[in-house]
Amino acid sequence: MKPCERIRKTSVGKKQVVALTGLALVGFLATHLAGNFLMFKGAQAFDSYAEFLEHQTLLPLAELGLLAFFLVHIVWGLKVFIENRRARPQRYAVEASTDAWPYAARWMGYSGVLTLVFLVVHVATFKFMGPEEGPEDSIFAWVMFNFKNPLYSFFYVGCMVSLAIHLSHGIKSAFQTLGVNDPRLTPFIERAGVAVALALTAGFASLPIWALTKGG
Amino acid sequence: MSGTLNVTLKIWRQKDASAPGAFKTYEARDVSTEMSFLELLDVVNEDLQKKGEEPVAFDHDCREGICGMCSLVINGRPHGPDNGKTTCQLHMRRYKNGDTITVEPFRAAAFPMVRDLVVDRGALDAVIQAGGYVSVNTGSAPDASAVLVPKHKAEEAMDAAACIGCGACVAACPNASAMLFTSAKVSQLALLPQGDPERERRVLKMLDMHDASGFGNCTNEYECEKVCPKEIKVSHIARLNREFLRAVLCGPEEAKASAG
Numbered sequence: 469m470k471p472c473e474r475i476r477k478t479s480v481g482k483k484q485v486v487a488l489t490g491l492a493l494v495g496f497l498a499t500h501l502a503g504n505f506l507m508f509k510g511a512q513a514f515d516s517y518a519e520f521l522e523h524q525t526l527l528p529l530a531e532l533g534l535l536a537f538f539l540v541h542i543v544w545g546l547k548v549f550i551e552n553r554r555a556r557p558q559r560y561a562v563e564a565s566t567d568a569w570p571y572a573a574r575w576m577g578y579s580g581v582l583t584l585v586f587l588v589v590h591v592a593t594f595k596f597m598g599p600e601e602g603p604e605d606s607i608f609a610w611v612m613f614n615f616k617n618p619l620y621s622f623f624y625v626g627c628m629v630s631l632a633i634h635l636s637h638g639i640k641s642a643f644q645t646l647g648v649n650d651p652r653l654t655p656f657i658e659r660a661g662v663a664v665a666l667a668l669t670a671g672f673a674s675l676p677i678w679a680l681t682k683g684g
Numbered sequence: 685m686s687g688t689l690n691v692t693l694k695i696w697r698q699k700d701a702s703a704p705g706a707f708k709t710y711e712a713r714d715v716s717t718e719m720s721f722l723e724l725l726d727v728v729n730e731d732l733q734k735k736g737e738e739p740v741a742f743d744h745d746c747r748e749g750i751c752g753m754c755s756l757v758i759n760g761r762p763h764g765p766d767n768g769k770t771t772c773q774l775h776m777r778r779y780k781n782g783d784t785i786t787v788e789p790f791r792a793a794a795f796p797m798v799r800d801l802v803v804d805r806g807a808l809d810a811v812i813q814a815g816g817y818v819s820v821n822t823g824s825a826p827d828a829s830a831v832l833v834p835k836h837k838a839e840e841a842m843d844a845a846a847c848i849g850c851g852a853c854v855a856a857c858p859n860a861s862a863m864l865f866t867s868a869k870v871s872q873l874a875l876l877p878q879g880d881p882e883r884e885r886r887v888l889k890m891l892d893m894h895d896a897s898g899f900g901n902c903t904n905e906y907e908c909e910k911v912c913p914k915e916i917k918v919s920h921i922a923r924l925n926r927e928f929l930r931a932v933l934c935g936p937e938e939a940k941a942s943a944g
């Protein structure tokens with residue numbers, strides 16, 4: 469068997485691909501968030517940043533790469549999730565977890581699907597629709613216009629909470645799947661994973677909350 | 685501190701894999717606190733036999749915590765409430781008078797139902813047969829220092845070798861994955877010089893069999909580690925993950941080919 473085929477066919481291989489793409493996507497989220505923070509600097513800073521991005525010749529290539537990472541992560545993640553449901557067809561009458569809060573791990577499939585729904589809405593709003601739909605010809609105004617809609621903002625914040633739950637298990641889990649487990653390192657990775665998950669979520673959620681309460 | 689208690693047992697009864705199963709309730713009166721949990725089931729079965737009913741089928745053998753034959757999910761936890769103990773080492777002094785105890789079989793697609801609380805754990809044997817061995821003629825015992833093994837590796841290998849193959853890890857795993865079991869053997873042999881020549885082949889073959897047997901994928905929930913009667917650590921799963929990467933990315937060609 470060739471390495472690619474082996475990875476595709478083995479449980480551990482599939483998980484390692486999900487883990488690697490997942491970590492890469494966390495990196496993407498961090499850069500995305502850094503860009504978002506320009507909104508706090510005002511319309512001009514944010515709009516010129518958006519324009520700068522749009523004029524990159526390699527942008528379509530980067531977008532395609534990103535799409536590929538998302539697709540692989542989602543499709544293989546779901547595959548693992550579905551296989552796992554099949555492996556335990558009959559559940560226990562008494563379910564006693566040994567963990568105080570086991571749900572982040574249990575809900576990976578559900579929080580992942582919710583994030584996918586969010587992605588579709590998000591890309592539709594901010595890539596395939598734009599300022600021409602809104603009141604002014606400015607990306608900043610278009611974002612604020614959407615965020616000032618409480619329904620949209622609640623949906624956005626809700627999805628970010630679900631993302632925090634996803635990443636609070638996902639980040640540390642990715643390291644274990646890739647074989648990183650060390651008595652000194654692992655407790656740090658576990659705490660850092662949760663911290664990164666919370667920081668990303670708080671960062672992303674801060675914008676709609678800001679827009680709703682005062683901004684622009 | 686001996687005494688007696690009355691407990692209510694809700695036990696899963698199922699004639700065979702094709703028949704539907706259900707819980708049946710049994711009242712156990714004047715149970716000695718000195719009794720083990722399996723002895724309690726023996727007493728319940730004697731009563732059933734006297735009444736002309738079918739006794740409850742359950743697995744057991746050594747009853748001293750070393751063979752891995754006993755099973756049972758007791759109140760939602762494989763091998764009952766205590767850490768690092770098998771069901772046969774669980775005693776009734778752990779319970780209070782009037783307790784209700786729910787007893788279920790290990791549930792996993794890879795463990796077909798046999799009867800009542802007995803499931804077929806043969807899939808675990810198949811995983812070992814696929815690669816959990818060393819195929820060299822070892823001859824007579826070598827001199828103690830002829831094969832050098834660093835102490836920390838010997839200790840870790842010994843920890844992994846403590847696995848008794850009971851399948852509690854599978855029973856506890858929300859995905860019914862046997863990754864703790866598989867990793868214990870992969871890790872043990874990867875740590876020792878005797879296991880080194882076949883390490884790439886071993887991990888690939890054992891994982892192939894693991895997946896083909898219908899066990900789920902490990903999602904690092906670590907429920908297995910907490911119920912393992914031999915307290916085997918999930919760090920062995922991480923080592924298995926490394927062994928897999930190593931075998932796929934830099935293993936010798938013939939190992940990969942023959943493992944296919």
Ligand code: FES
Nearest residue numbers: 745747752754772
């Ligand atoms: S009966 Fe042998 S370990 Fe419990």
